[in-house]
Amino acid sequence: MKRYSVFAIAREALRYHQGWERAWASPEPKASYDVIIIGAGGHGLATAYYLGKNFGITNVAVIEKGWLGGGNTGRNTTIIRSNYLQDPSAAIYEKARSLYERLSQDLNYNVMFSPRGVIMLAQTHHEVRGYQRTAHANALQGVTTEWIGPAKVKELVPIINIEGPRYPVLGGLWQARGGTARHDAVAWGYARACSAMGMHIIQKCEVTGVRSEGGKVTGVETTKGFIGTKKLGIVVAGHSGQVAEMAGFRLPIEAVALQALVSEPIKPCMDVVVMANTVHGYMSQSDKGEMVIGGGTDGFNNFTQRGSFHHIEETLRALVETFPMISRLKMLRQWGGIVDMTGDRSPIISKTPLGNCFIDCGWGTGGFKAIPGSGWAMAELMAKGEPGPLAAEFGLDRFREGRFIDESVAAGVAH
């Protein structure tokens, strides 16, 4: 792999950019690997990367039915924060956020991490208490967040209407080192680094079956034939239930559609991320100037990558009330992703009933921010066969034992 640098740009500028090489190879699958990861989204690619980087395991294939990053990783609104209430969540999301800080240097790929700050607005007294509690919890967890009043919110976000008729802004939970990153670049950067370690990223290859012998996985059936493996990682987000069924178990997961949309590009008007969970909408501005907007999920199982129209209306109604200046903006694009929702709204990083088969899923509406931390923890689980401290609380057994990591109340809605 040729390193990207300012010198490389200068060199290529002098020769009509003829010397750039492909960022990753597209090999045909081998007969078998030490590790197969199903799903080349951010979480699957990050798992492969840290298997190589932290444990020296590089005889790895990442198998993807579509194109890499074409699932939720390439469809999300890229909010990164770690201001969760429960200790296990704060630990893994803060690990991820801190890895994001140096990810571009680590991968030698610009993932455009922009720690511009994230505000979660409090618009009811219940939310005020909830976020003050989270701020205290974060202080104990070593996650830097701050409770701020309405005047400070207005100072950070001049375009906001803090005196909305229905839900005036009563304050907010502010994480100054939260922000956004370029979603595609995160997938591409990990893919390039994995390929440079000799790993195989096999796109347009769907896993259609999981083969096992004596309770242990032996390989996967794919549209490119059987591929053997010693260990299998299932990292397929919205299709976790389908692949788990191939491996012979059922998950506490339901798949629903979550939507996002972007406006036409406008001049810079908001340099932080604002989330308004009570009215159900959130917004940030991309480097291109588009307002990036996310809303709610459908309440019913859905595998079509679009959502119900009335959610868009609800989201925009809420945001127009919160940011009156966007009322005449045109929306350019709308899309959906299939998110994997667990019973307690927390993820699963776990061993499974099938030997040598591991699963990382259930990130639902909020797993982009977790990609580096999840990959780190999943790689440790797969390399050692037992979870490390980051993954330990996220096992499948928590549903039987009633050890829920209940973030649905704490974190409100999406992302």
Next chain:
Amino acid sequence: MLILECPYCGVKAEETELSPGGEAHLVRYGAGSSDEDYEAYMFARKNPKGVHFERWRHAHGCGKWFLAARCTATLEVFGTYPAQSKEPPADLVAAIKAKRPGWEGWK
């Protein structure tokens, strides 16, 4: 837009008039059951990509719960039936089978 016909009042209700209630025909396990059964009842879900049976409530209409058969991959609706049904009506199952020959049945 999802439209389901309420089997009680006959209204063809659009989805903002309805609230979804999750997987239908779950067998209820309570105190005294095994941990496995209780966990499965509480959390394990079929979540099929294809034919699915669900509970819905005509929330902003007659207010009653009913059941619906729907395809989660195409959003096609096969039919609705009363909440008291222990299993989907035979004619509905036959109609789905005719449309989806590969479907493995409702259980």
